[in-house]
Amino acid sequence: MIELFGKHKQIEVEIDEFLDHIVEGGLLFKKGIKFYLNHRLEEFEQRLSEIILLEKRADDLRRNIETKLYTKTLIPEFRGDVLGLLEHSDAVLNQIADTLVEFSVENPETLSDLNDLKYELAKNAIKASEFMVKSIRCYFRDLTAVRDNIKQVHFSREETNRIAEKYKRDIFSRPNLRLSHKMHLRYFARSIENIADDAEDLCDRLAIATIKRYI
Amino acid sequence: MEWIYLISGLFLGWSLGANDAANIFGTAVGSRMVKFKTAALVSTIFVILGAVISGGGTTETLGQLGAVNALAGSFTVALMAGLSVAIMTQMKLPVSTSQAVVGAILGWNFFTGSPTDYQKLIEIVGTWFFSPILAGFFAVGLYYLAKKYLGSAKIHMLQMDAYTRVGLIVVGAFGAYSLGANNIANVMGMFVFASPFENMSIYGFFNFTGTQQLFLIGSISIGVGVFTYSYKVMTTVGNDIFKLTPILALIVVLAKSLVLFVFASQGLERLLISIGLPPLPLVPVSSSQAIIGAIIGVALIKSRENINFKIVGRIATGWIITPVIAGIMCYVALFFVQNVFEQEVVDRSIQPGISQTEETTTIELFSTQTTTNNSIKHYQVYLNNFEGNLLANPELLDN
Numbered sequence: 073m074i075e076l077f078g079k080h081k082q083i084e085v086e087i088d089e090f091l092d093h094i095v096e097g098g099l100l101f102k103k104g105i106k107f108y109l110n111h112r113l114e115e116f117e118q119r120l121s122e123i124i125l126l127e128k129r130a131d132d133l134r135r136n137i138e139t140k141l142y143t144k145t146l147i148p149e150f151r152g153d154v155l156g157l158l159e160h161s162d163a164v165l166n167q168i169a170d171t172l173v174e175f176s177v178e179n180p181e182t183l184s185d186l187n188d189l190k191y192e193l194a195k196n197a198i199k200a201s202e203f204m205v206k207s208i209r210c211y212f213r214d215l216t217a218v219r220d221n222i223k224q225v226h227f228s229r230e231e232t233n234r235i236a237e238k239y240k241r242d243i244f245s246r247p248n249l250r251l252s253h254k255m256h257l258r259y260f261a262r263s264i265e266n267i268a269d270d271a272e273d274l275c276d277r278l279a280i281a282t283i284k285r286y287i
Numbered sequence: 288m289e290w291i292y293l294i295s296g297l298f299l300g301w302s303l304g305a306n307d308a309a310n311i312f313g314t315a316v317g318s319r320m321v322k323f324k325t326a327a328l329v330s331t332i333f334v335i336l337g338a339v340i341s342g343g344g345t346t347e348t349l350g351q352l353g354a355v356n357a358l359a360g361s362f363t364v365a366l367m368a369g370l371s372v373a374i375m376t377q378m379k380l381p382v383s384t385s386q387a388v389v390g391a392i393l394g395w396n397f398f399t400g401s402p403t404d405y406q407k408l409i410e411i412v413g414t415w416f417f418s419p420i421l422a423g424f425f426a427v428g429l430y431y432l433a434k435k436y437l438g439s440a441k442i443h444m445l446q447m448d449a450y451t452r453v454g455l456i457v458v459g460a461f462g463a464y465s466l467g468a469n470n471i472a473n474v475m476g477m478f479v480f481a482s483p484f485e486n487m488s489i490y491g492f493f494n495f496t497g498t499q500q501l502f503l504i505g506s507i508s509i510g511v512g513v514f515t516y517s518y519k520v521m522t523t524v525g526n527d528i529f530k531l532t533p534i535l536a537l538i539v540v541l542a543k544s545l546v547l548f549v550f551a552s553q554g555l556e557r558l559l560i561s562i563g564l565p566p567l568p569l570v571p572v573s574s575s576q577a578i579i580g581a582i583i584g585v586a587l588i589k590s591r592e593n594i595n596f597k598i599v600g601r602i603a604t605g606w607i608i609t610p611v612i613a614g615i616m617c618y619v620a621l622f623f624v625q626n627v628f629e630q631e632v633v634d635r636s637i638q639p640g641i642s643q644t645e646e647t648t649t650i651e652l653f654s655t656q657t658t659t660n661n662s663i664k665h666y667q668v669y670l671n672n673f674e675g676n677l678l679a680n681p682e683l684l685d686n
Contacts, residue, residue: 076452080445087445145319147448149532154444212444285444287434287534 079144086137087212090158091205093130094165097123098198101168105194108175109187120172127169134162153281157208160274164201167270171263180260181253186242193235193264200228200268207278211285218282222275232268236261292358293478293501295366297508300474302369303384304334304512306376307470309520310543310578311462314536315455316521320448323518329456330463330517331510337467337551338475338506339499344553344569345472346479346498351407353392356480359630360399360621364391364477367617375609382609383573386415388473390610394617395477398625399633410568415606418546418572419580425542426581427588433538451533458541462574465547467506472571475505481634535585542581547574576606 104119137158141151182190207221243249243257312326355361368384368391375382389411396403442450484497531539549555549567556566579602586594625632 077446077449080449084443084445147444148318148320150444214441215438287430287437287532 080146083137083140083144083146084212086133086140087158088209090130090133090137091161091208093126093133094161094168094205095202097126097130097165097168098201100126101172102191102194102198104172104175105191109182109191117176120176123169123172127165130162130165134158150281150285153277153284156277157211157274157281160270160277161204161208164204164267164270164274167263167267168198168201171260171267174260174263178256180256183243183257186239189235189239189242190261190264193232193239193261196228196232196235197264197267197271200225200232200271203228204271204274207275211278211282215282215285218278222279225271225275229268229272232265236265290483292362293483293504295362295369296475296478296505299365299369299372299384299388300505300508301512301515302372303470303474304330304509304514305516306372306512306520307384307466307509307574308463308513308517310574311459311466311540312455312517313521314531314533314540315459316518318533318536320452320533321455321459323521325456326459326521327510327513327517329460330513331507333460333463334467334509334513335503335506337464337469338471338502338509339467341464341468341551341553342471342475342502342506343498344556345469345551345571346476348407348411348568348570349388349392349472349476350479351404352389352411353396353401353403354480355392355395355477355633357631357634358478358481358483359624359628360395360632361477361481363620363624363632364388364395364617365474367391367394367620368473368613371609371613371616375605375612382605383415383575384470384473385571385573386606386609387613388476388571390613391617392477393610394614395621395632397614398618398621401633411570414550414568414570414572415576418550419576419583421549422542422546422577422580423584423587425545426539426584429538429542430535430585430588433534437534447534451537454537455533455540458537458544461548462540462544465544465551466574467509469547469551469571470574471502471505471509474509475501476571531582535589539578539581539585542584543574543577546577546580547572573606576602 100119100123104116104123107113107116107119138155141147141154147154203221203224207218207225210217210221239261240258243254246254308326308330311330312321315321316323316326355364365388368387371387371390372382372384389408393403393408395401437447478501479498482497482501484500486497487495487500489495550570550572553569556569559566579599583594583599621632624630
């Protein structure tokens with residue numbers, strides 16, 4: 073009996089730890105973007121290496137959780153949903169890390185007057201991922217709160233899209249910028265936007281999974 | 288040699304174990320919430336406990352319907368009940384062992400000219416209808432309770448999984464106990480009046496009556512059925528009527544077990560009488576019918592459109608066909624056993640003047656102390672047309 077509850081508790085802790093990694097990844101991303109926009113590249117690279125390490129740890133943790141859920145035949149009727157949620161949330165963390173890697177590799181030439189807007193864009197995208205994590209935690213513990221958090225994810229995603237559109241309109245309305253530069257900046261805005269989109273896609277899955285959990 | 292006659296009862300027990308354990312642990316094992324070995328072990332232990340400790344109540348009721356008093360008769364009744372169950376299962380018709388046994392006993396009554404207590408028969412048939420309804424009500428009540436308390440408990444999904452696993456085993460144990468207590472009458476009830484076992488006293492402290500020995504053997508055969516064949520039933524019996532999650536399975540099994548328990552518990556009967564309420568009859572009810580009632584109860588409030596009413600209709604048809612087929616088969620088989628194999632299917636020395644009167648007399652012999660082993664015997668002897676026969680047959684007091 074103690075072994076049974078201990079086994080469950082251990083995986084519960086690992087799931088929480090995995091979700092913590094996603095939140096931590098979002099915070100590092102925001103810091104990284106801020107440093108990049110302020111040309112503090114050394115600190116940016118430091119954040120980048122931290123987030124890469126974090127992503128790897130999250131991957132290992134996810135695989136470990138998935139293996140345990142299957143080998144120990146835990147939560148049989150919800151296992152598919154939980155694995156789907158963990159994989160999709162891992163994909164959100166990957167998107168966060170990949171975007172920061174792209175900043176480091178491609179070194180986009182940012183426009184200083186649009187820095188605030190770009191940071192605002194990153195902040196909203198990460199907000200969506202944070203609410204996504206909250207809603208996943210609620211899925212495990214408190215089903216009644218899932219819906220509220222999913223609503224917040226939708227709102228943050230819409231806000232991200234709105235800011236991204238504004239940013240893109242602004243850069244494409246500047247006649248003195250090269251088209252290649254405009255497209256490059258648009259690509260980065262799109263990449264940040266994808267974080268929020270992925271978070272929203274996961275929440276659509278989550279909404280269905282939540283209905284299945286009601287007895 | 289008398290032992291050989293018990294084989295048909297043991298076959299019936301094996302069949303009951305193979306089929307009815309699936310009602311208790313089917314979803315739990317099918318969904319891999321509980322390992323089969325655990326389920327089989329818990330089922331076997333608790334079926335034996337239920338049968339030996341509380342199996343007497345329902346057996347008395349079957350005895351009142353028809354006291355099969357010759358071993359060859361008991362053998363035929365049990366064999367035909369078991370065969371009719373097997374044939375109907377082969378034809379993929381849902382079947383209840385309880386109904387097959389009642390049908391077979393009625394077949395014996397008609398063949399031997401023994402009186403049928405129609406009031407008892409109405410009581411038994413009434414429970415066939417009442418038990419699924421009661422199970423449905425229990426299931427609905429338990430469902431609302433679970434929804435209210437589990438919804439607000441904010442327990443982590445994984446912790447809930449652990450609790451559900453423990454719950455399924457505990458409720459399964461209760462279900463197995465109730466099954467043993469309620470359904471042992473189906474397996475060994477027809478042998479009670481022709482029991483080949485003598486009463487035993489273990490070191491003068493513990494009395495083990497012939498009936499309890501009979502129930503022990505019957506319940507072991509149920510256990511063998513659980514271990515040898517129920518895994519196949521558990522994994523192939525799907526959620527035909529309504530898809531059950533492990534928590535719903537827990538609710539449904541608990542509701543079913545409560546029904547089997549209330550129709551088997553002599554303690555509950557005494558309690559109801561002591562507080563001035565009418566007691567529920569102690570009748571072997573079908574665990575399959577009870578579980579179907581519980582599933583439909585939950586399905587009706589959860590999502591009505593997902594109920595497969597075609598299957599429900601098929602099941603209801605089986606309820607009518609089973610006793611009729613078992614009765615006819617038993618009647619025909621008794622004819623052959625008596626006239627072709629020349630076996631005594633009714634002991635008329637115990638039941639003289641069967642056809643003269645149908646009055647059933649109940650005698651309770653409490654606290655009959657024997658000077659040899661200083662033990663206390665509690666017996667209820669049901670005799671048809673008792674008057675004038677008890678003194679002529681003193682062996683009845685010993686059995």
